[in-house]
Amino acid sequence: MAPGNKHRESRDARSVGASLLRIAVVGSAVIFMLWPYVLVAYQAVNDSVSFPAPFRGVTGRWFVTLWEYNPFRDALWTSLSVGISAAGLSLAVSTPAALAVARGPRALRSSAVAAIMSAPIIVPQIAIGLAILLAAATLGVPLGRTALIWGHAVLITPFVVRSMIPAAAQVPPALEHVGSTLGASRLVVLRSITMPLLRPGLIAASVVAFLLSFINLPVSLFLVSGGERTLPIEIFNYMTSRIDPLVAALSTALMVISVVGGLLALRVFRIRLF
Amino acid sequence: MATRMQATVPLTRRQLLRGMAFGAGGLIAGSFLTGCGEAEQADGQGGAPTPGGTLTVSVWGGVVEDALRDRAVPLFTERTGASVNFDTGPGGERLNKLLTQDQSTEIDVFINTVEFGLQALDADLIMPLNTGAVGNYNSVPDWGRAGDWGVAMGINALGLIFTPDSPPLSSWRDLWTPDLQEKVSLPAITHSNMPHFLVVVAELFGGSQDDIEPGLEALAELQPATTHFFWTDWAPLVQTGEVIAAVDFDLYANTMIRSDEFDVEYRIPEEKALPSIQMMGVVEPGNQELAHEFISAVLDVEVQQGISEDIYQTPSNADAVISDSVADLVIPTDEVPDRYRFLDEEFLAEQRREWTELLNESLGEAWQ
Amino acid sequence: MTQTAPAGHGQSLPAHTPRSTGAREISRPIGSSGLGFAVFAVALGFGLGLPLGILFFEAFTGGRLAGSGSAGGLDGFRLLLQSDYYKGAITRTLRLSLIATAVSVLAGYAVALSLRERDGSIRSGPAIVLLLPILCGPLVGVLGFIASFSTGWPGHALINAGREFLGLETGRVLQTEIAVLIGMIHFNLPFVVLTLLPVVSNLPVRMLEVSTTLGSGPLGTFRRVVWPLTRRGVTASAIMALALSLSNFTYPQFLGGGRVPVLTTVVGQAMVSFAPHLAAAAALFLVGLGMILILLYGWIVRGD
Numbered sequence: 001m002a003p004g005n006k007h008r009e010s011r012d013a014r015s016v017g018a019s020l021l022r023i024a025v026v027g028s029a030v031i032f033m034l035w036p037y038v039l040v041a042y043q044a045v046n047d048s049v050s051f052p053a054p055f056r057g058v059t060g061r062w063f064v065t066l067w068e069y070n071p072f073r074d075a076l077w078t079s080l081s082v083g084i085s086a087a088g089l090s091l092a093v094s095t096p097a098a099l100a101v102a103r104g105p106r107a108l109r110s111s112a113v114a115a116i117m118s119a120p121i122i123v124p125q126i127a128i129g130l131a132i133l134l135a136a137a138t139l140g141v142p143l144g145r146t147a148l149i150w151g152h153a154v155l156i157t158p159f160v161v162r163s164m165i166p167a168a169a170q171v172p173p174a175l176e177h178v179g180s181t182l183g184a185s186r187l188v189v190l191r192s193i194t195m196p197l198l199r200p201g202l203i204a205a206s207v208v209a210f211l212l213s214f215i216n217l218p219v220s221l222f223l224v225s226g227g228e229r230t231l232p233i234e235i236f237n238y239m240t241s242r243i244d245p246l247v248a249a250l251s252t253a254l255m256v257i258s259v260v261g262g263l264l265a266l267r268v269f270r271i272r273l274f
Numbered sequence: 275m276a277t278r279m280q281a282t283v284p285l286t287r288r289q290l291l292r293g294m295a296f297g298a299g300g301l302i303a304g305s306f307l308t309g310c311g312e313a314e315q316a317d318g319q320g321g322a323p324t325p326g327g328t329l330t331v332s333v334w335g336g337v338v339e340d341a342l343r344d345r346a347v348p349l350f351t352e353r354t355g356a357s358v359n360f361d362t363g364p365g366g367e368r369l370n371k372l373l374t375q376d377q378s379t380e381i382d383v384f385i386n387t388v389e390f391g392l393q394a395l396d397a398d399l400i401m402p403l404n405t406g407a408v409g410n411y412n413s414v415p416d417w418g419r420a421g422d423w424g425v426a427m428g429i430n431a432l433g434l435i436f437t438p439d440s441p442p443l444s445s446w447r448d449l450w451t452p453d454l455q456e457k458v459s460l461p462a463i464t465h466s467n468m469p470h471f472l473v474v475v476a477e478l479f480g481g482s483q484d485d486i487e488p489g490l491e492a493l494a495e496l497q498p499a500t501t502h503f504f505w506t507d508w509a510p511l512v513q514t515g516e517v518i519a520a521v522d523f524d525l526y527a528n529t530m531i532r533s534d535e536f537d538v539e540y541r542i543p544e545e546k547a548l549p550s551i552q553m554m555g556v557v558e559p560g561n562q563e564l565a566h567e568f569i570s571a572v573l574d575v576e577v578q579q580g581i582s583e584d585i586y587q588t589p590s591n592a593d594a595v596i597s598d599s600v601a602d603l604v605i606p607t608d609e610v611p612d613r614y615r616f617l618d619e620e621f622l623a624e625q626r627r628e629w630t631e632l633l634n635e636s637l638g639e640a641w642q
Numbered sequence: 643m644t645q646t647a648p649a650g651h652g653q654s655l656p657a658h659t660p661r662s663t664g665a666r667e668i669s670r671p672i673g674s675s676g677l678g679f680a681v682f683a684v685a686l687g688f689g690l691g692l693p694l695g696i697l698f699f700e701a702f703t704g705g706r707l708a709g710s711g712s713a714g715g716l717d718g719f720r721l722l723l724q725s726d727y728y729k730g731a732i733t734r735t736l737r738l739s740l741i742a743t744a745v746s747v748l749a750g751y752a753v754a755l756s757l758r759e760r761d762g763s764i765r766s767g768p769a770i771v772l773l774l775p776i777l778c779g780p781l782v783g784v785l786g787f788i789a790s791f792s793t794g795w796p797g798h799a800l801i802n803a804g805r806e807f808l809g810l811e812t813g814r815v816l817q818t819e820i821a822v823l824i825g826m827i828h829f830n831l832p833f834v835v836l837t838l839l840p841v842v843s844n845l846p847v848r849m850l851e852v853s854t855t856l857g858s859g860p861l862g863t864f865r866r867v868v869w870p871l872t873r874r875g876v877t878a879s880a881i882m883a884l885a886l887s888l889s890n891f892t893y894p895q896f897l898g899g900g901r902v903p904v905l906t907t908v909v910g911q912a913m914v915s916f917a918p919h920l921a922a923a924a925a926l927f928l929v930g931l932g933m934i935l936i937l938l939y940g941w942i943v944r945g946d
Contacts, residue, residue, distance in 0.1 A: 018860065022756040026768050029753045033831060035797075036786020037775050043789070049535045053513050093685045096678025104676030111940020113679075114881060115933040120690050121885035122932030124909045127925040130374060131693035137375040138696065154689040161682065162882050163837045166875040170844050173671030186672065194672055200840035207773075208836055215779030218891050222371055225380060226330040226359025232779050237362050239781060240504035241336020243533075248785065251778040258777050262770040366914030393916070456814070462900040464914045500817055501899050514792040516816075630915035631721070634903075638727040642901050 037255055044248040062249035072250055075234040079214050082145060082230065086152035087209035090160045094205065095198070098164035103173065121158045125218035128155060133222040144225035151223045152213040159212060160205045167201020326355045329564045332372065333385040335362030337529070337585050338552070342427075342572070345580035350571040356564055364503075365390050365466050372557070373397055382560035383568050385427060387466055388420050388619040389626070391553045395423055401558040409570035410591050417551070417610055418590035424553040427572050428587035430525045431547035431605075431614055432467050435540050440518040446478055446543045449521070455497040459508035459520040462501040463633045469622045470548045471521065472629060474615065478545070483621065490632055494640040501641065512536055523550060528586035528603045540603075546615035552587075701922035718912075718923025728924075731903040736931070738819065738894075738904060739887035742826035746887075747880045749827075750834030754842045755868070757835075762843050769839065776832045780825075780892040787825055787897055791815040817899040825893030830883045837882060841875030881936055888932050905931075 047057035066072065101108045120128075132151045133143075141147055171194060179189045195202070217232040224233050239247050329350075333339055339360045347358045361368065361381060369390040372379055376399070384394055394400045402422040405411045411425060418426035434443040441453055449458060461468050476482060476489030499517050502508045505526035511517040512530075524547075527540035554572065556565040571577060578594035581587055586600055592607045605613055702716075722728045753772070757765050776783075790797030801820060802812040815821055845868060853863040891906040900907065905928040912921035 025752050025756040026765075026772075029749065029831070029835075030768060030772055033772055033828065034775060036783050036790060036828070037778065039786040039789045039795075040778075040782055043785075049533045053535070093682055097682035098678070099672060100674075100676045100678035100680075100682075103671050103674040104679065108676055108679055111937050114940055115936040118881055118885050118936050119929055119933050120686060121882075122888050122929050123690075123694065124889060124906045124925050124928060125891060126906070126910055126913060127694070127697065127921065128690065130370065130913070131690075131697035133371065133374050134696050134700065135693035137378045140378065143380060150689065154686070157682075157686065157689075158885075159833075159882060162878050166837075166841050166878050169874060170841075173674075176671055190672055200843060204836050204840045208833060211776055211832075214777060217779070217781065221363060221367060222374070224361070226361040227328075229362075232781060233363075235779070235781050237335030237339070239785070240364075240506050241334070241338070243506055243509050243530075247782070251782040251785075254778050255775050258774040259771055262774055263767060266766045266770070364914070366916075370913055464900065464911050499814070501901060503900070507896075507899060510788065511792060511816075514794050516793045626915050627917045630911070630917070631725070634727040635725065638730070638903065 037251065040248045041252040041255070043245045044252040046245070049244050062245050063253065065246060066249045066253060069246065071229075071234050072231065075229050075231040078145065078148075078228050079231040082148045082152055083210045083213040085149045086156060086213045087160075087206055089149065089153040090157045090209050091202070091206060094157055094161035094164055095168075095202070097161050098168040098201075099194075101161075101165050102168035102171075117158055117161060119158075120154070125155065125216070126221070129219040129222035132219075136223070142225070143223055144228035147223040147225075148220060148228070148230065151219045152216060155216065155219050156209045156212045160209045163208055164198075164201050164205045167198055167204070170201075171197040326357075327561070327564065328357050328359055329382050329561060329568055330359045330361055330380050331383040331385065331568065332361045332368045332381045333383075333552075334365065335360070337525070341581045341584040341587075345577045345584065346568070346572045346574075349574055349577055350568050353571065354564060354567050356567075358568070366464070369393055372399055377559045379557060379559060381557050382562075382565045384555045384557050385552050386555075388424065388551055388553050389466075389469075389623045391420060391424055391555050392620055392623050394555065394557075395421075399558055400424075400555040401562070403556060403569075404562075404566060407563075407566040407570070408573065410573040410575070410593070413591045413593045414573065415590075415592055415607065415610070417549075417614075417616060420551075420553050420555075424555045425569060425573065426590035427552040427554050428578070428581060428585075428590050429552070429610060429614070430523050430550045430585075430587055431542070432461075432471070432521060432523055432550060433527075433540055433542045433547040434519070435522055435527045435530075435538055436519040437512060437536075437538050439515065442539075443519060443541055444544055446474060446545050449496065449519075450492070454519055457499050457516070457518045458496070459500045459502050459511070459517045459522070460493075460496065460498040461521055462503045463630060463637060465503055467548055467550060468633070469626055469629055470617055472633070473617060473622075474545065474548065483618070483625075486629065486632070490636040493633075494636045496641075498641060509536070512538065524603070525586050528600075531603070542605075542613050546613060549610075549614040549616060698922050698926065701918040716923075718917070718919040718921075719927075721920055722923055722927055727903070728908065731905055731908050732927070732931075734819070734902070735888065735904040735906075735928070736935075738823055738826060739884060740935075742823055742830060742887040743880060743883040746827045746830035746834050746883050747876065750831055750838060750879065750883075751872075751876060753831075753835050754838035757839065758842050758845070760847070762845065762847050764839055764843050769835075773832045773836060776829075780829055781896075783825065783828060784892060784896040787821065787828075788816065791821050791897070816897065817901045819898075819902055821897040822894045822902050822904075825897045826887050826890050829890060829893060830886050833886060834879045834883050837879040838872070838875055841872050845871055877939075881939065884935060884939075885932060888928060888935075 043053070044062055045058050045060065046053060046055060047059040048054075101113070107113065129151060132147065132154070135141075136143065136147045136150070141150070175197070176189050176193050179193045180186070184192070215232060216230070217236060220230045220233050224230060235247050235250065331342070333342060339362050343358070343360065351357060361371075363371075365386050368384075369386060372381055372384060372394055375381075376397070379399070384391065384400060386394075391400065400423050403411075403425065405422075408425060414425055418429070420426075434446075434448070436443050440457070441448070441451055443449070448454075449460075461471055465471075472486055472489045472493070473483045475492050476486040479488035479492045481488035500508050500511060502520070502522065505520075505522050508517050508520050508522070509526065509530060513536075524540050527538060530536035530538050531540070554569050556562055556569070572581075573591050575591055575594050578589040578591045579597055582589050582594065582604060583597050583600050586603050588605050588607055588610060589596065590607070594607070596604050596606060701718075722732070757769055759765060787797065789795055791801070792798060798815045801815045805812045849867055849871075850863060853867045858866065889906060890904075891910065894902055894904045894907050895910065898904070898907065900911070903911070905924050908924045909921045909928075912918070912924060
């Protein structure tokens, strides 16, 4: 009995220590990540035109201005639709590739293949943007949404496939074999066994894909048209010609909406992330 | 494994949502892709007049774009029934975009510096102006015209900006004052006016545009607090005291002064300021008729006055009267040749690449 | 159904006719043909390879992008490898990218593990708070960092305190390497965490419990259970972080301001000074560098 107690005690002490460590790690990460955005939020409500500025009083006027500022709204819409389309396109191409790398010939798991698959990520994005602009001009593809989806899909695909490979590797082929033995066709196996098991990886990859597209500036720079611009481009335009905190108000609003929205969605739909 | 199987039940809802989202996204994307094609067709090609339609203007984003949108577009739309889209960005990027797209470009009016305009002209992308179709063309002085292809929207200039914490600056030479070191913001090597600045500095120290070595050496002796490509790179630092002087455009200095939060002064150096002309050109493969209409609208007297108010710009239309509200900040049109130093833009365009290398070599180490 | 006659002497057994049970054979798991990769390669070839090919062709032969004062051919490479300025940019790119990768992967791994609950689920609240701000993009991050690194603000004070502690010169923080490095880490971290969360969440609960029951401390459990099972995920995230660091443009451009040249800003600078041959050379160099690093990493780790 006594050794068991001691074992349990030391385990409790260890788990308290472990909890403290976990809180410290996550806490410092959150502080490090959020710190710049806190400063930006401070500027959004600080009653001052310039930034950074000492505290001058609280005001909500920039949010009022933001509400009425159309270019940001139009650009947000463009960024959302481009992001979703590019993410979808990219996932469609990346999922089979990830399965192939995880389960296919051994050669696909060599570092040479990894290097080839990662090479597009390393190409400077300005070069990608300019290259696709050239190709679009040569092939007669219109700028704006179409070219943006092309550019973004190409940009994010290597990231997506790289983050899907570990997920694909963790899906046991044995389960699929069981399914087929029980009479399921290849398609049914794919839909009801493989995909659900890929789900955590798919979610992570979709989020990565969408985010990379949504925040992108260098590739978009050359692919936007007069009438269709992405949000980062609008932010860039504003930020490099004006010093008022409208951009700060925009990003604060974006952050609050996405964090609150995300937390709410988790609660309401009781979804487990991963 | 059991846990995972159970977890698939509530997640069907999630899968449904994601499916819907992707489906919706696909529909949206699809509808916009087709809509995209239609919008592009509305752009007329060549000289045929288009009732209504869309004009695409390439110009700097932000305040410049807004000034055009607020002042010039209403008049233009009234006259032609056409709408305007602005393709915005820094000057160099927009030139690259134009050169890359070449004959299939969507741009109809190209507003950029003279140096970049010349490059587009070289690539046969800008055509000679049909001056008969440009209203008020004869009211534009010589400095506002570029060959037979360009007419200015207006003119701003690069000069000295300083705060009360700085010794007052009246000459380019004052930038070398010891008190200013580590506290001054200088143009970055890729700044649109860096070649011009280099020439002026070279001349200060015994060189010329053909002998810029003295200029490189002199610049290497400076210790900037920051280098800027955009004015917003340094303006916020004035509040923290990190920057007390800068070399930048009057447009931005005046914006700061008018904001009532910055205590800065703008001074044209005794050696004259460096001009930055927003030169407008008609893009050859674009909608030439509408382009000429737009340029005419921009040169309209009232439009010029409005733009001058918005971005503290000296009008290029000599008949335009500068509003009282900005009279203390804007140089009158006829004083331009006396206060501004015009350089050989064609020569500078040819030198930019080589001078960038030389600047990298000399300043790369020194300015780190 | 056929009945088989009882076997007699000298007679061979009749062949057994299998009954249909509805079972089908998947001889090989889905994806094992490797075809998916072929499709991927073709898609990427047309989507990116073709445009890049056109770009490099135009840049090296002095095509549309040349502008006035053009040069072409291999001058770009020559410049990259001979000029001190560009050689400095190359070493700096390597140095900053490797450090940023190492720090962000270590930190991201620790965070992902810390977010994991005992039963494998992830603590979603902190995860969301950690990840979603990147929706605002690096430009907004830049805004915040510029404020933070200005004189009199906490970032500036913190960095200079650190410098003093290490016996280094204090002073300007903006437009220095440390500012760019912190920016790069800030950008990488959410992506590393995001990639590792599914991997960490899928750790088999039983195996961890067993390890503890058998008397292994947390370090032992980590070494013998957690690490081997997450190694591939960590490798994938490391390669991604390396790629993100090498190709990062916004942070070096704005926090470094042209005074902290790395290969991406060199490409940008070359483009606005109309030296497309240099831009193309720098871009190709960067890609080559990245591929070599990844190959090296693979060799060191000897991933399966």
